[in-house]
Amino acid sequence: MKVIFKIEGLDCPVCASELDNELLKIKEIETVKCDFLTQKVTIETKNSVDLDDFFKICLKRVKKFDSDIKLVKE
Amino acid sequence: MDKKLIRIILSSLIFLVGVILQIKIWWVNLIIFLAAYFIVSFKIIIKAFKNIMRCKFFDENLLMLIASIGAFCINEYAEGVLVILLYSIGEYLQSKALKKSRNAISMLMKMKPSYANLKIGNEIKITEPSKVEIGNVLIIKKGEKIPIDCIVTKGESFLDISSLTGESMPKNVKIGDEILSGSINLGEMIEVKTIRKFEDSAISKILSLIENSNQKKSNTEKFITKFAKYYTPIVFMLAVVVAFIPPLILGFSNTFSTWLYRALVFLVVSCPCALVISIPLSFFGGIGTASKYGILIKGSEYIEKLAKVNKIIFDKTGTLTKGMFKIKKVVSLSDVTEEEILRISSILESFSDHPISKAFDKTIIFDKSQVVNYKENIGYGISAEIRNVRYYLGSNKFMEKNKIKSYDIKEKLGTVLYLSKQKRIIGYIIIGDELKDNIKIALKNIYEQNINELVMITGDNFEIAHSIANEIGISKIYANQLPEDKLKNLEKEMKDKKSVVAYVGDGVNDVPVLVRSDIGISMGNIGSDSAIEFSDVVIANDDILSIATGIKIARKTIKIAKQNIIFSLCVKIIAIILSTMGILNMWLAIFADVGVTFLAILNSLRLIKRMNNTQ
Missing domain, CATH: 3.40.1110.10 (Calcium-transporting ATPase, cytoplasmic domain N)
Known part of the structure; x- marks a missing residue:
């Protein structure tokens, strides 16, 4: 299923693609694209997921990657 | 005031104290500058460390750290702090400028409706638009945005439809009229019945079209991404060369620190930030600006093509005629x-x-x-x-x-x-x-953009086609066209390698031609799924004048992107040459790097400002 989160503090497209690679390590994720211009992360998951749990998993990963980047549920 | 700014100011103050006092006791001096250094850089150090763990060695943060620590090593404490301070200030300003650009662009693109007034019985419940079913009754009060496509069931009003079409004239609506989401109710309260779900409504389609427009990267952006991948490692290697080769030739002892310094300046110049940030931003600005005029461009790839168009083929019925x-x-x-x-x-x-x-x-x-x-x-x-x-x-x-x-x-x-x-x-x-009202002016505007080859294609007979073409000034006609003829003749027109051909149609009956042309433009029909799916540009306001406007916006966007590329590259090359010659100071190099990015971002904002003025 398609999941979109808002992402703040991502200013560089290089970081965006690095974050893509980092998030791909989460096993529920099929594809992910972080866009620093629209400030959105578009995720396609392999199966349907519980939105709250999934958000927590992604949030942890993002924080580990860079504590300045904030992930927000829409 | 945010934490980043506080840290920068604090660090700057301590730095100035150190510079002004110039304490002769070396370790006191060192402590002062180290304090200034760590206040502003501790986050950078953490990030650099994390990246090393991931084997990412060409990270900006790491390079800045190496450069500044290098300065400390050759006893240039002030310089070391200045490097990291200027870098932080630069990053901060860049972030602010980017935020401002994003906000300017988002203001052009209309915001998603966030609530709907659902009427259940005699009560009104504020509901999330995505939860509203087809056939539900909604209330739209004065000043509120229509959240879902619906039909008026009670009341009369007039709407601001500019977010859908760029059309500033209010539209009158009465019972039985269909109204699209995204319009704003300017008059008294109306009661409506929804005819589609939220995600199928006009505003959702437009927004998702614009948001996904970043997927279709232009050739310029693809090139920049590739360039950036190679640029940083190459400059890093050159830095290594500069650090070690000249001293080897000229004798290590007295020249090593000089060349090490120059190599460090090289490292500072090695970040291609200005390019990778400002170019996508210019295209994003172009798409946002166009959307304000009701022109929906599906990707930056199409902005590039639209700017290059030199031949336009018009379908007659529904496009040139009403x-x-x-x-x-x-x-x-x-x-x-x-x-x-x-x-x-x-x-x-x-x-x-x-x-x-x-x-x-x-x-x-x-x-x-x-x-x-x-x-x-x-x-x-x-x-x-x-x-x-x-x-x-x-x-x-x-x-x-x-x-x-x-x-x-x-x-x-x-x-x-x-x-x-x-x-x-x-x-x-x-x-x-x-004929549509503005045809003659619209075609004149197109000619003014130096597009001289205009063609009309129609299923109608030659006499009708000829008389209309004569009236509006199109010299080439294909008449009596069956759908397969249209496709064949389009391909004939596209045969010339230098031709970049745009096809303008209604998006419903001419899908193969839309898809085959270099740029498929559909007029109106924002409600039509096939128009949105198969065309590259959707002109939501069904106004022929928008074709020339769209081309103008595309060309300006490309111009600004080119300016940013040339500006950034020139400054980088000059910086590299000057640093090798020993003329460029490290902090000047940072200034050049970050300042260029900042200026490039502001340049991308120019497009939005200029289009605002001409309106």
Whole structure:
């Protein structure tokens, strides 16, 4: 299923693609694209997921990657 | 005031203290500068460390750290702090400028409706738009945005539809009218019934189109991404060369620190930030600006193509013409009067739903019991018995099919409908389409953009096509086109390698041609899924003038992107040369790097400002 989160503090497209690679390590994720211009992360998951749990998993990963980047549920 | 700014200011103050006091006790001096250094850099150190763990060695943060620590190592404490301080200030300013640009662009693109006033019984419940079902009743108060496509069930009002079409004139609506989401209710409260789900409504489609427009990267952006991948490692290697080769040649002891310094400056220059940030931003700004005018461009790839267009092929019906048929002339070929011919035809057409029937008076009063056996042969004609006399109304092919001797009158005013009583033609009616209002100005604007090759393509006959083409000033025509002919002739027009061909149509009946052309532009039809799916540009306001506007915006966007590329590259190259010659200081190098990015971002904002002014 398609999941979109808002992402703040991502200013560089290089970081965006690095974050893509980092998030791909989460096993529920099929594809992910972080866009620093629209400030959105578009995720396609392999199966349907519980939105709250999934958000927590992604949030942890993002924080580990860079504590300045904030992930927000829409 | 945010934490980053506080840290920067604090660090700057301590730095200034250190510079002004110039304490001779070396370790006190060191502590002061180290304090200034760590206050502003501790986050950078953490990030650099994390990246090393991930084996990312060409990270900006790491490079800045190496450069500044290097400065400390050769006892240039102030310089070391200055490097990291300027870098942080630069990053901060860049972030602010980017935020400002994003906000400016988002203001152009309309915001998602965040709530709907759902009426249940006599109560109104504020609901999330995505949870509203088809057929639900909503209330739209004055000043509120319509969240979902719906039909008016109670009340009358007028709407601001500019977020859908860029059209600033208010649109009147009454009971039974369909209104699209994204419009704003300017008048009194109305009650409506939803006809689609939120995600299928116009505003959702437009927003998702714009948000996904970043997927279709332009060639420029693809190139920049590749360039950045190679640029940083190459400059890093050059830095290593600069650090070690000259000292090896000239003798290590006295020259090593000089060349190490220069190598460090090299490292500072090695970040291609200005390019990777400002170029996508310029394209994003272009898409956002265009959307303000009701021109929806599906990706930066299409901005590039749109800017290069040198030939435009127009479909006639619905694109150049209004697609609304009108009676142009009634001619009698017998002793039956024109009025009677028109009256009989209107009676017959009142039973039809075909677009051509709209030209006739649907409110005509007649005794329905007198009309029996109505038959419609779609695309050919209709017939019925009125007071036991059979009449046929349709094209000459329809007449032939019904074994009625027909004429083949070539009329430039429009399509000819023959009326026959029993088996004899008694007269004919000419149905024509009207040109859209702004055609001549629109084409003039297009010529002004140096696009000289305009072509008209239509299924109508040559006489109609020719007369319209003459009136508006298009010299090349393809008439009598079946769908497969249109495709063939499009490909013929695209054969020349230098041609970049745009096709303008309604997006519903000409999908293959839209897809095949270099740029497929569909007019209006924001509600149509096929138009959005298969065209590259959707002109939501159905206004021919928008074609020239869209091309203008595309060209300005490309111009600004090119300016940013040239500016950034030149400054980088000059910085590299100067640093090798030892002329460039480290902090000047940072200034050049970050300042360039900052200026490039501001340049991308120019497009939005300029388009705001011309409005």
